[in-house]
Amino acid sequence: MCRWLAYLGNPIYLEExxxxxKHSLIDQSLAARTSETxxxxxxxxxxxxxxxxxxxVYRNIQPAWNDNNLKDLAAQIASPLFLAHVRAATSTAVQQTNCHPFRYDKWLFVHNGVIDNFKHIKRDLALAIAPDLYPFIEGSTDSEIMFYLALTFGLADDPVNALEMMVGFIEQVSQDNGGTTSIQMTLGISEGKRLIAVRYSTIGQSRxxxxxxxxxxxxxxxxECDIFSENAxxxxxxxxxxxxxxxxxxxxSTAIIIQSDHTVTQSFQPRSFQ
Incomplete structure (x- = not known):
């Protein structure tokens, strides 16, 4: 699978x-400890x-440990909110448009996990995406389809509710096509103000x-370096x-919404989209 991180706090250089x-994201790209791969x-x-x-956004198909441009950028860019992701491809191509984060307008989205039998239900899932959003899909991953389904179901208005409807819809489509297990995910999402993280799987054995x-x-x-603020x-x-x-x-089955002044933890329960 994949590894990702998301940070919210005072501006720090990405390299930090x-x-x-000790076990940085670059190290995890070479030797993850708790990943399937x-x-x-x-x-x-x-x-x-x-x-x-x-x-x-900066994305590349090279291994993260072998990209000097990433190293230079990470040493120069400071940000109060960023997401980073290293990929282990499942059943889709190794290409730049399949690398995370996915971006639409002000939103960023990273995913670790998989939709079972994705190739068999991809068409049904894609047809549910809003017509005005569909042209922005560039890659072939289940992750990007999940992102655009969530946008279709109202991510901008109520992020957790939209994600619950996205998952419920995928599970229903999977069941309608004879599937028994349908989705495995941890998600990191932001619009620049909040950091939203979700852990969920249909069978209750999440990454x-x-x-x-x-x-x-x-x-x-x-x-040895005091660089983090108290809200980090x-x-x-x-x-x-x-x-x-x-x-x-x-x-x-939990969603976490992190803002600069408080954090909310709540149950994550897939729901039907009517």
């Missing part, structure tokens, strides 16, 4: 999380928010996802260093 920690070398991407509404309890968990990544929070597929009491595993 992508490169510098040890190596995540089928491309990477990073999306960040700056002074404009639309976030910047791992961790969230920092407070800024101290972030500070543990670089104890981090969500990761797996910890970037040794697991301590300042980190907690996100429970099954």
């Amino acid at each position: 999380l992508i490169y510098k920690p 040890t190596t995540n070398g089928d491309g990477f991407g990073v999306g960040w928010y700056g002074n404009r509404v639309t976030p910047g 791992t996802l961790y969230c920092s309890k407070n800024w101290r968990a972030c500070q543990e990544l670089n104890p 929070r981090l969500v990761v597929s797996e910890p970037l260093t040794d697991l301590t009491d300042d980190w907690e595993e996100v429970p099954e």
Whole structure:
């Protein structure tokens, strides 16, 4: 599968999380500890928010550990909110348009997981995407289809509700086509103000996802350098260093909405789209 991280807090250089920690995202692209696949070398991407509404995105099909441009950019770009992703392809091509994050307007979206039997239900899923959104789909992944379904179901108005309807719709289509298990996911999503993370799977055996309890968990990544503000929070597929009491595993079927001044944790329950 894949590995990803998402950060919200004071502006920091991307390299502080992508490169510098003991078990950084670059290290995870070579040797993930809790992933279905040890190596995540089928491309990477990073999306960040700056002074404009639309976030910047850099994606490449090279392994993250072998891209000097990423290293230079990460050392120069500082952002208060960014998402990064290293990919292990499942059944779709290794190409730039299949690398995460996916972007539409001000939204960024990363995914770790899979839709079972995606090739058999892809057409039914794609036909449900709003006609005005469909032309913006560039790649062939299940992840991008999930993103555009969520946009269709109202991501801009009520993100968690739209994601619940997206998952419920995929599960229903899977069942209608004779499937028994349908979706596996951890998601990271933002519009530049909030960071939304979800952990869910149809069979209740989701990929791992961790969230920092407070800024101290972030500070543990670089104890010698006081760079994180008290509102800094981090969500990761797996910890970037040794697991301590300042980190907690996100429970099954849970959504977390992180803002600069507070965090909300709530149950995530797929629902029908009428």
